[in-house]
Amino acid sequence: MTTLVSLQLLLYALLWLLCSAGLRLGRAAMLHWMGYALASAGSIALIAWRPDGPVWLTHSGSSLAVMLSLVLAGRGVEVFMDLRPSDKPLALMVLVAVLGLAWIGPHQTNARVALMSSLNTLLLLLFLARIRLAFLAEFGLPTTIAAAMPPLALVGLNIYFVSQALTGANFDIAGDSSAAAGAWITTLVAAAAFNYLFLFLVGFRLVGTLRRQARQDKLTGLHNRRAMEDRLQMEWVRAQRYTKPFTVICVDIDHFKLINDQYGHAMGDRALQMVAHALQATARDTDHVSRIGGEEFLVLMPEADARSEGVALAERLRQAVAALQLQASANTTIPLRASFGVAQSHPDDMDQERVLRRADQALYDAKHAGRNCVVLHQDAQRAPATGD
Structure with missing residues (x-):
């Protein structure tokens, strides 16, 4: 399962790389999403390396890679929607994550999962709050609801991780349990929904821009x-x-x-x-x-x-x-x-x-x-x- 998810994310990274090379419109956002896909694939590769790899890298490193992927995905959406990126709160949460992981250590699994899943939940909710009005204004309610589904699914997944960690349950995301399989499937579907939705929105906005340009005088900005x-x-x-x-x-x-x-x-x-x-x-x-x-x-x-x-x-x-x-x-x-x-x-x-x-x-x-x-x-x- 980890191999399948990692391969899928690498394909998404290649997709955004090709799109950014061929399209100037939305290029900054697409490069963010390429970074998101690469960071996600890297985090999964580190998880799959357990227990053979260095524990600080396969545990603490994978947790930071997951957070980095969410930061890049959300910041890319802010850039795509022409919003000023929320860099200060993002930097603060990343700093808290780094200091928290250094203090907890890689072996305290439940504490690490509770910390990082809580921060990831806050990240996702922050991005949802930031972009909802811009999405409603440009794309309407149905598209806004569709765009909210992948991050809300991840919010639910992270809340589940927090509850498991706080109750002391022995949950291993790299294991073969049904809970682990469900987590990977949720990640797989959420990633697919996010990438295909924004690929559609990039095309939708491009078509709209071409239509406007075909009806607009370039020099004066008036209708032609x-x-x-x-x-x-x-x-x-x-x-x-x-x-x-x-x-x-x-x-x-x-x-x-x-x-x-x-x-x-x-x-x-x-x-x-x-x-x-x-x-x-x-x-x-x-x-x-x-x-x-x-x-x-x-x-x-x-x-x-x-x-x-x-x-x-x-x-x-x-x-x-x-x-x-x-x-x-x-x-x-x-x-x-x-x-x-x-x-x-x-x-x-x-x-x-x-x-x-x-x-x-x-x-x-x-x-x-x-x-x-x-x-x-x-x-x-x-x-x-x-x-x-």
Whole structure:
């Protein structure tokens, strides 16, 4: 049984090594879990070496290796969940374990088991308390319950060890008794559940990250054109079904090519980031802001009237952009300006492209009206502006 468990843990260590070599996302956590599997396999190898090996190594050393494996596993989970590792309490418990083992000695089996199993129980409960809220927030209740099962099984096993030690029972984990077999099976199943669960979560998070990256503009952090088109399609369907119009605002940075030509693309990128942040910060919580290409952005306002709400928001956005100053050098600042075209969906629109074309036409009119202004489609009335 010890050989089977040790071999399984070595395979888990190899699995995490290969994953960490191929994936950057979660690499620090995976290296922790590789260390956990190696430490666990080492502790089992030391237990299997009894009674031929040095008693301080096969008894005290194996106990410390078990504790080290739990520390690495739990700390890896904290890193995976972007939590600050609880290093101080961990270091304190490891210090207590080292001093306690040195004082008890390797021959006092019951005292050693009671000490180390108690500390292991505290370790497991500490990690469970630390990660539960983060798990609930990211993965939901079912996954949180599944993640809690392996450490809770080990908590139960360690409590059993403590009770055996305190009652003076002659329990040998390296023996052939049914209790020893049950302990190894529990360890085997808990290790399998832990490693497969987190392998799944690594893949789940990777897929989620790839999906977000496919829908996010890397430079500004806003939604990209693909994400905007999906959202626009949803709003168009809803508008057709419930006859509630939506508004789109096309935004284009004025004289952006001059910024790139005179000050370089790095300064142009900085201008895009500043404008994107201003748009996102000024838009309502229910609005969707996207970068749809080059220096052009789009603001989607669900269930909004263009004349009463769209123009008002576009003017606030225009003022927010006009307040920006791009620092090109110690003595040179570049004022940023943008033009805005506002349009509303119509019940007879055949598709969402119709409202986009109207907003784009309004933006074209804003450019020809002198830039740094807001134009509403159809009536082409210029919204109030403070000037360049």
